[in-house]
Amino acid sequence: MSSEQLAKGLIGRLLIRHVGGHLLAGRIVETEAYAGMKDRASHAFGGRRTARNEAMYAREGTAYVYFTYGMHHCMNVVCGEEGVPLAVLIRALEPMEGLETMRELRRAKRRTSEIEDRHLCSGPARLCQAMGIDRRQNGLDLVSSEEIWIAEPGPQLERIPTRAIVRTPRIGIAYAGDWVHKPLRFVVANSPYVSGRRVDAEVGGRAARVSKVFARTSRK
DNA sequence: ATGACGATTTACT
DNA sequence: GTAAATCGTCATA
Numbered sequence: 001m002s003s004e005q006l007a008k009g010l011i012g013r014l015l016i017r018h019v020g021g022h023l024l025a026g027r028i029v030e031t032e033a034y035a036g037m038k039d040r041a042s043h044a045f046g047g048r049r050t051a052r053n054e055a056m057y058a059r060e061g062t063a064y065v066y067f068t069y070g071m072h073h074c075m076n077v078v079c080g081e082e083g084v085p086l087a088v089l090i091r092a093l094e095p096m097e098g099l100e101t102m103r104e105l106r107r108a109k110r111r112t113s114e115i116e117d118r119h120l121c122s123g124p125a126r127l128c129q130a131m132g133i134d135r136r137q138n139g140l141d142l143v144s145s146e147e148i149w150i151a152e153p154g155p156q157l158e159r160i161p162t163r164a165i166v167r168t169p170r171i172g173i174a175y176a177g178d179w180v181h182k183p184l185r186f187v188v189a190n191s192p193y194v195s196g197r198r199v200d201a202e203v204g205g206r207a208a209r210v211s212k213v214f215a216r217t218s219r220k
Numbered sequence: 221a222t223g224a225c226g227a228t229t230t231a232c233t
Numbered sequence: 234g235t236a237a238a239t240c241g242t243c244a245t246a
Contacts, residue, residue: 034227043227066227068226068227069225069226069228069229070226071228071229074227076227091227110229110230113231123229124228125228125229126228129229171227171228172227175225175226
């Protein structure tokens with residue numbers, strides 16, 4: 001499956017984490033596709049294959065968790081056949097379950113200020129922190145793991161319609177030459193749970209009402 | 221052995 | 234808005 005397809009397809013699904021006797025869950029509201037060896041922004045650009053990014057070359061459904069900036073972890077879902085380094089970075093979640101544990105995990109490192117719920121998982125490193133994900137989960141098989149997996153939301157949760165998914169360029173890849181502007185980031189329109197600024201968009205119909213609810217909860 | 225660099229976040233002016 | 238934090242990894246020598 002192409003990383004673009006998966007990045008779009010993961011929006012709205014649940015990322016579930018079982019850790020320390022706690023069950024944590026969040027709805028995926030932001031992803032980025034990394035398109036393989038030809039993608040200048042990818043850790044696998046030019047076929048680069050090292051100890052660090054080895055999991056990118058594993059079979060689809062593998063977790064690729066990497067450490068960066070000397071202090072942060074980010075998690076990807078690998079989607080290429082074995083030997084083909086396609087991956088999708090999970091960039092933000094709408095926290096659904098285990099918020100208190102997420103708060104504790106996020107509070108652990110910081111000095112002072114409190115954390116708003118909408119920022120518990122509003123970034124690739126934040127969500128890893130909130131869900132207790134680090135290099136120990138690198139290489140996990142998400143299809144069979146009891147630690148981390150991806151699930152369909154139940155019927156009680158309002159669906160995110162395709163038209164509410166907006167594409168933008170990816171974040172933090174200024175070095176990537178002509179790949180800088182490709183719209184490989186997928187975000188839920190008007191969701192306050194995404195990284196950076198909310199992405200406003202008119203989406204019409206039922207989704208418009210959902211958007212208003214989002215807008216209201218994010219207003220202060 | 222060394223040095224430059226992050227698929228980021230936080231705190232501060 | 235800008236800058237500091239912080240260190241594993243990898244290319245170069």
